[in-house]
Amino acid sequence: MDREQRKRLPIFEAAIKVFSEKGFEKATVDEIAERAGIAKGTIYYNYGSKKNLFLSLIEEGIERLETAVKKEIARRNNVRTKLEALITVQLQFFDDYNSFCKVLLSEVWGRDTRWEEKAERIRSGYFSIIKDLIDAGKVEGVIKKELDTGTTSSALFGMIGIAALDRFLFEKEYSYEDILNTLKSIFFSGIEK
Amino acid sequence: MDREQRKRLPIFEAAIKVFSEKGFEKATVDEIAERAGIAKGTIYYNYGSKKNLFLSLIEEGIERLETAVKKEIARRNNVRTKLEALITVQLQFFDDYNSFCKVLLSEVWGRDTRWEEKAERIRSGYFSIIKDLIDAGKVEGVIKKELDTGTTSSALFGMIGIAALDRFLFEKEYSYEDILNTLKSIFFSGIEK
Amino acid sequence: MDREQRKRLPIFEAAIKVFSEKGFEKATVDEIAERAGIAKGTIYYNYGSKKNLFLSLIEEGIERLETAVKKEIARRNNVRTKLEALITVQLQFFDDYNSFCKVLLSEVWGRDTRWEEKAERIRSGYFSIIKDLIDAGKVEGVIKKELDTGTTSSALFGMIGIAALDRFLFEKEYSYEDILNTLKSIFFSGIEK
Amino acid sequence: MDREQRKRLPIFEAAIKVFSEKGFEKATVDEIAERAGIAKGTIYYNYGSKKNLFLSLIEEGIERLETAVKKEIARRNNVRTKLEALITVQLQFFDDYNSFCKVLLSEVWGRDTRWEEKAERIRSGYFSIIKDLIDAGKVEGVIKKELDTGTTSSALFGMIGIAALDRFLFEKEYSYEDILNTLKSIFFSGIEK
DNA sequence: GATGAATGAGTTTTCATTCAT
DNA sequence: AATGAATGAAAACTCATTCAT
Structure with missing residues (x-):
């Protein structure tokens, strides 16, 4: 696993869970960050936007x-x-x-x-x-x-x-x-x- | 068409359009009201909530x-x-x-x-x-x-x-x-x- | 009991109850009307405003x-x-x-x-x-x-x-x-x- | 004064004033924010709700x-x-x-x-x-x-x-x-x- | 006299996004 | 690279009041 993946993977997994449970609109970046155990800013640093995270x-x-x-x-x-x-x-x-x-x-x-x-x-x-x-x-x-x-x-x-x-x-x-x-x-x- | 329908019908039609175009979450009660040509309060008076309107x-x-x-x-x-x-x-x-x-x-x-x-x-x-x-x-x-x-x-x-x-x-x-x-x-x- | 009192009394009693339970701001004219068993408009017809009803x-x-x-x-x-x-x-x-x-x-x-x-x-x-x-x-x-x-x-x-x-x-x-x-x-x- | 207090204090003081003048119900979060010179969201970020701010x-x-x-x-x-x-x-x-x-x-x-x-x-x-x-x-x-x-x-x-x-x-x-x-x-x- | 459907201004609250550190 | 406090635009919902019937 390369360096980039080290942060991206937990975000990915948390995102799947939250989007699945809540749907795109109801899911919040806050919750994804919390479940991934990282700061909200990090998601934006890595994915740019909620929409882009979802699309990825x-x-x-x-x-x-x-x-x-x-x-x-x-x-x-x-x-x-x-x-x-x-x-x-x-x-x-x-x-x-x-x-x-x-x-x-x-x-x-x-x-x-x-x-x-x-x-x-x-x-x-x-x-x-x-x-x-x-x-x-x-x-x-x-x-x-x-x-x-x-x-x-x-x-x-x-x-x-x-x-x-x-x-x-x-x-x-x-x-x-x-x-x-x-x-x-x-x-x-x-x-x- | 009875009295109740006079206001309910335009709301209904506007709601179908907006929900279809935007989906439940993205649709706003404001837009539905505007498209139905009535005041927002009227929707709440008739349907109680956005969710209930959708369910109806x-x-x-x-x-x-x-x-x-x-x-x-x-x-x-x-x-x-x-x-x-x-x-x-x-x-x-x-x-x-x-x-x-x-x-x-x-x-x-x-x-x-x-x-x-x-x-x-x-x-x-x-x-x-x-x-x-x-x-x-x-x-x-x-x-x-x-x-x-x-x-x-x-x-x-x-x-x-x-x-x-x-x-x-x-x-x-x-x-x-x-x-x-x-x-x-x-x-x-x-x-x- | 004169004619005026026939409508005013039930409003009065319902109002006391609702204002007591909820306080002035949280009390709604709707609830007072409902509990008094009369239409909301009647309260306005008799008392002019919520504030005035309260003051009375x-x-x-x-x-x-x-x-x-x-x-x-x-x-x-x-x-x-x-x-x-x-x-x-x-x-x-x-x-x-x-x-x-x-x-x-x-x-x-x-x-x-x-x-x-x-x-x-x-x-x-x-x-x-x-x-x-x-x-x-x-x-x-x-x-x-x-x-x-x-x-x-x-x-x-x-x-x-x-x-x-x-x-x-x-x-x-x-x-x-x-x-x-x-x-x-x-x-x-x-x-x- | 620690970092947390930097924003909390002005909110606190503005809130006291507004709640005192208007009472809980009549006081608006908008006014508190404006008087504290911060954005409305900041109040919710720090206190969660109007009720909780009041209780604090x-x-x-x-x-x-x-x-x-x-x-x-x-x-x-x-x-x-x-x-x-x-x-x-x-x-x-x-x-x-x-x-x-x-x-x-x-x-x-x-x-x-x-x-x-x-x-x-x-x-x-x-x-x-x-x-x-x-x-x-x-x-x-x-x-x-x-x-x-x-x-x-x-x-x-x-x-x-x-x-x-x-x-x-x-x-x-x-x-x-x-x-x-x-x-x-x-x-x-x-x-x- | 009485009604209640309709209104719309006003409120709380949420949350994606930014940015200084 | 990473953070998280701060933001503010947007949205759901409330309700005193009005007015046509």
Whole structure:
């Protein structure tokens, strides 16, 4: 860990927690500083502004997701297994970082103008991975050509995300395996017998 | 329109706009009042608090969605067509009120503790409609029994919601028909050929 | 009871309660109206303003005290028994209307400029009764001439008032007789054996 | 004066003035800040709330009174002179800080529930000093045993307080010596010849 | 006479940001 | 590099008062 990280890391972790619990607006820099055990000024020294701290967080989070997804995808050699891997990794990510994902969904997907280009870049960056897979599947002939690629991609992201959040946040008990199998089953072959 | 509505309606409409544009926290009562063309005190006289105004909005919105969905469902006589109707109505609703739905998703589905019981009641109220249909389908034998009902319901809600928002908010051009058909196709028979 | 009183009385009683519980500033016209079971406008129709309602209350209260005191004083024929009567009546009054007296002490005696002439007239009106008795006592030769009349009067008012309030408001149990005897004993012959 | 005091002191002094002139409710944090020559936020940074600022003031004031009283009491060796000292110090205190005392009387003694425990602790703290002296006097045999201790204590506090305030606030001219002697004379040997 | 919906000036409080140390 | 006291703009909310009905 380099010198810069020594201060940045505790801030990062405290920020995730506070933003998750309170949402962007309700979270205060004071509380983040206190939980990180550093002075408020230090946050401004390192990140410049609350907004920028938040964006760094989101960026870092999505990067980790992207990295994990891309790594797993690279290890498979057909669209079907690549998509299965994507679902598994994304679900796992939502499970591991569900409070972060809550923020992601409500603050980044929920808004449009507020986070401007940066949020938009983050969003479309991840989506293009899915889109590329869908398109590849059409070319390979394993995915129905009549499906709209954009809709299919966001539908996949949405079904995993909302289902995951709903399970992880609102239900006390749930079977991770059941969720995963249900999602795969629906996405690949639909609900009908 | 009775007397009570004379002042309440303009507040309602202004509130929807402002909350949609800014989100709950960023929206100010001052702006809502100004846009409604009434004094700020009038909002407090009628709604008691900003939070309560927002909740009334959400409640009214979900009620309209529920009413529309239930009405269409009642007119069909099997699970497949009922679910098709639900998808159609929900997509239509997201199309008609997309800025309202953005708030809905980010403020009500995005948070847990913040809106407490009322938001929770609203959320689970709508979900139980979907769950009942899924369960009925399993009984009828047209839906795979191995699917987890809860996951299936939230997956459906999520795929429609996120796809709709993504299309309606971020894309300039989109085909409503394509989105609808894609969603139905995925949900009922999956993406695979 | 004449027509005017039919509306004024319930307002009066509700006002006493609310002002006593909350103090002048914290008391709201809304609450007074609600407790009186009439519309807010009616209070303004009858009293013109919150301040005026309050002042009417104080005036009426002091008038009752003055009347009771004067009546008892008139029935005695020497300063000693007149003063004893005054102490008894004032203590009784503070016991009967202790919440009203709390307001009296804190809002009228506690302030100077706020209630201006009217409060001042009320205050000095009651004080002059005591002063006259003290002076008469000096002339009669039963009261020490070296005592400052003004100081003696306010000291008497203060010892009764504060003692009464302290007993009636802060102590659960107290003996009315003990308080009365203690006050008389101190005022007439001091604490020393 | 340490660093903390550099900003706290001007706030303190401005607050005393404003609260004394207006009373707690009518006083505004805006005015206190303006008179202290600092920003409004600084008051909240240092005291947290208007209520807390007020309470700190009262606490500090009573502490000074208590300290002064205790110091003088300790220097005397019998109840009579101790009580004389108490009367002198309290009267002096009311003379020096009469505007502060006005607030003290109306906001702390006038209310019950509003300032809750803290105000109650302040009140009973001071009263127990007087009570202890009275009880000691009874034991010593110099004070009449038939007097109720509680009533005697509050009567003493009340006669000094109300007399002082009445003189210092409402009369243009008064003799400090006359007031002091009159109070002592009444309290120890009563008004009668 | 009585009402109560509407008002808007005025208050407390919060908090991101700055900057002297 | 790091700090944290100070700031001030902005926001939610209150409530005495008015006035059309």
